Amino acid sequence: MGNYSSLKLNRRIFAVLWLCIFSFCLYAQENRSYIVTAARDTEEAFEAAGNVIVITSDDIEKSGKSSLVEILENVANIQLSSISGTNQDAQVNMRGFGENAFGRVLVMIDGRRLNNPDMSAVNLNAVPVESIDRIEILDGSASALYGDNAVGGVINIITKESTQPLSLVGGFSVGNNWTTGTHFGYTASEGYSGFSMFVDNTSTDGWRERTKNKTFNALVSGYVDVTDKITIRPFLNMTDTSYELPGSLTKEQYNTNRKKSYSLVDDGEKRIVGGGLSFAWQITDNFSFDLPIGSDYKKTKFNTGSYFSYTDSLQKNINVRPVLRFSEDFGNSFGFALQAGYDFSYTDFSATIFSEKARKNKTSDTKINQTMNAPYVTVSVDLPYQVQLEGAARYDTENIKINSTENEATGDKKYKEFVYSGGFSVKVLDNFQFFGRVSRLFRYPFVDEIASYSGWGASFNKGLKAETGYDIQFGVKFRYKDMISGKINCFYMPMEDEIWYNAATFKNENYAKTLRTGFNADISFSPVKFVAFRTGVSYINANFVDGTNAAKFIPLVSPWSFTAAVDLKPVDWLVLTSDLVYRSGAYASGDISNKYEQLPSFMLANITMNIQYKGFQFTAKANNILDTKYSTYTGVYEDYITGEPVFYYYPAQGRNYSLSLSYRKQM
Template sequence: MRRASISALAVMLLPLFPVTAPGEEDEALPDLVVEADRDSVVPEHFAGSATVIDQEAIAKSGVRSVADLLATQGGIRLTSSTGNTADSTVHLRGFGENSSSRVLVLIDGRPINRPDMAGVSWLEVPIARLEKVEILRGSQSARFGDNAVGGVINLVTRGGSTESTVVEAAGGSDGYTLARLSHRSLIDGNGITFDAERNFTDGWRDNAFSELQTASLRWDKQLVDWIGADFGVSWADESGGFPGPLTKQRYLLDPRQSIYAQSGQGDQYFSEQTRWNADGKLTFGTNKGPTFEIPLSIYQRDLAWNFGPGFHTDNLLDTFTLSPRFQISGDSWSAEAGLSLRRDTLDLSQYAEIQRLNRTTDASLERDIVGIFAGAQWEPWKYWHLSTSARWERSSVDASARSYTFPNDPALNFSRSTDESNTAFQAGIRWEPNDDISVWLRYDRLYRLPSTDEIASYQGFPLTVPFNDQLQAETGHNIELGAEWTPDAWTLRVNGFAQWLEGEIIYDYLQNLNVNLADTRRLGLETSLGYHTGMWDAAFHFTALQAEFRSGPYDGKEVYLVPNRELTATLACHPKDWLTVQAEYQHVGDSFEGNDFENTHEKLPAYGVANLLVRYEPKPGLSLYCRINNLFDERYATIKYSGLWYPAAGRQLLIGIRREL
């Protein structure tokens, strides 16, 4: 099957290659000017499917968090165990369980994925701070390394030479309040950017509250003609509750209830965390010559996790990253090479009670990743753009745990280490015969490292094997073939892909262990249609996908928690310059519930959710908006495990005002 698929793609590509008859004069190749946008990760001639949500679309979205923006404007499926989209997991390319470890999230090109299975906080970067959002679908391991198996999401913050001030306030149902401020000034060549936000909701479900305060300060300046500097610091304080799952009977009776609150233990199920990040970048060189960048980041998360009586954990995470990069370009080519260094350290203490009086467990974990990478793109013939990237990385993990309650239990007392090396490769070609048409083909050799939680039971929840040094990175192949046509006001994109993973990592609840369970295959077709005029804006995204096991005891069975179809549609009408009415709809097909390897249990049902946004702009820079999420109060769940449901939010109202100066 694999050879047949590759051969079919090759046959489809052959007619596209240009043939020059003897005696014909070669046409002069135009100069390829490589001008990367600030912190953009989308190449000018990207051999793949990319979506960019620009600053105007962000300003008019009227959403609470980046997660809402990705769902409504980016066509991305979200799941949440609390009903709050702000703490959602994003899903790309047919990954269900542990998808957060298979989608790489960047801020200005800097990775922010955690080494454990914790997801990214989508409230960490306020909407007002964003200049644009870039979504690259499909594996990008060769370019970015770990976590990029399903795709990459890059959040680009505001900068440049424009001064601005944005103030936003909103309120709504379930006690929701929002206050945002973003300001950028230019003083004697110094760019100063300040952001602050407070975001709070009681939550649609009981014990599903969410609260966040965040602030950041950045400075950038062109020190001399050939040296630029950009430094910043950010802080966030966040807390949230856990409502827990429901049986089907409870779910049908009242999806807003919490089993923990019903039992009088809601105050034992919540988390609190404080995050600090300092990062900077020095850039040496000019636009007309080679450049050398030195980006450095230091991150700390201090998390207090309370998951019921006896499970109270303090977790301190420190992450250090350094990725020096050298870039050079010519008339029709560009190239880059560099190093990637990352060190994660986690220190954990678990207590028997929420007051943190009696310590039951101490644990620590260290992970180091060292890699080298290189890439190039060039234009060998007119209209044709080739690109290639390669990466080698070596990772090592050291973990230790000590239980004061059960000091002789080897599952809770250990000190172990493991290491491995992996390589990734990418080659792509893009054909652009004119400004309206482009066709691409890309191959990826990919990998995804096990997260620390998958290897070791250092969090105090014992696995059958306390430190699984037999667990290896999942590796595989990905092939993309797509085309885009942009006549006048229309945009049509079709992209087909096939991905094979060897030894996909899955939690086997029968063994109580994360294992390289089986080989898997994902086949999909993505289609996008857009229409933009003065009065109407429309966007349509549809994905048909099949994900199944291709070896082992579940050969031929579908991978659970992966729907076969996803659809997102947006229609906006501007009857007047000052009025916008926008309807949004997202449909997600049914899927097998979590842990249903045999595909025999009741499925997680399909659902469709509609939203409505009305935006009034009495004068430029001032807007009032009203958003209704889940307009028809659809009852649905995005996650179901072993017969237990995690309900999503019902109808919610949001009213806000935004002022930009």
């Protein structure tokens, strides 16, 4: 009965949204120059049969945001959480997944996967912000295109390629909590070649005790036109990170002094080195071949002294992604595009656990080999009356071999999934578009969901299945000149075999069926050239469907999210920006039966002033100016003796300020 009532409520919400959207349609607009690669091929954002948000380098520069986490925080359909209150361990959540939500969002740089095979989140700081040309955010499943992890959405970071004979940028920033940053960028191109280099370095003592962290990033890339039809693009990247972890607080500690840390021994280090090249061959005007090859080396030291566990992990990956593309324009509005590719990835992963920080006595040693193979095909057909049909299919396999000194954690596991998607778009008068899409989706378990090798009881969970489901969405986009643009998509997302940790059995299990319904809406309005408004709304109703917790809400998911920003440009050299972020309340981690109080909702207010003059840019920024007290991650468990709930909190940052100065020159 509860599910039926929930569905009726969703229908009412959807109906109200549609009425609101049609009331805006007279003013719709979207920048036509944007193209996206979230469909694994270039196309205009407005043409894509889905909800794609594009954030350009100009948007980032005007916003004054200095990290990818700050940028994503202002996207309504993305929720971020952190157990340190800093950007270092920020985890991304799309489409209402609670625990380990980052495993259901695929994050890429120039089409290269950043997701890890184990339960460690993507390092969202592993790219110099100055190197970003645009960020493409695809809402919803893209399993048929990209495979594992692409369940709730895809975030694709596209880096800059040198287009000017010479371009230089450099700058520094300072802020409270002894926060400093420097960045430098250089691009050059001449004739048939180009070169780019971007470096940034940030450090802070942190707003809370024991949140000191440092990050160094470097990205070097280039291109060489070997002939007028063949281009080679090499790249090399490096990230070095060190950080402290402050631990959680009890409810009393959180209410008394949320800056305090009672964990004095937890910290970590990460190093990422990657490189590769892509080979692009334009065989004919309508036939091309691309061959991207990449390799990554990730080394991590994790010191969890509070649990007397010290872990060294090493991950080495090689990936090859050849693809053939063919297109044909038959005239009279008929067109056809075909893409056939193959994704191959091999990862060698090792984890060694010691009993002390000096790392003399091993408690376990685990080696994991992961091989992934996936042929895929996509097709797009253009029809008269501006109708477009899209389809994709993928056969994905994963082989995992685990060998551990914890013998119970040793074993082999094979997965295979056939997934597909189909969509349509209908454009009306060039300014209004309907779209719809149906996708089959999946996620393979993390290697440490399959095998427990951390020293706290070893096991190999051979019966653990992949998560599967469907994503059904439809929506509209609209645009009108340079005044207003907007988009909305509604979705229905049933899933089976979603994986949850069972504290009673100490295992990860395919727990139950779940259902997510909701909508995302974004509108931009610029009535005059010196004023611009942007707002986004996201609603997610995420529930368990069967079992003892049927109709209960999934923990750590805020049903409502709202973002808004106003840009004022009274003179050409000055931009004032004010933005708001709101998240509604959510149940704490572990409260799958919804027995206890929700985490309170919160709203953050930020202001930025940008002054630009003859290549110089001065930025003054204040985040969380209201000093809102909030936590993006809170958990609860029941005391083994009393049975009473025990809450633990990870406070987020309070008010913080920064000043930055940069200089940019193009020749």
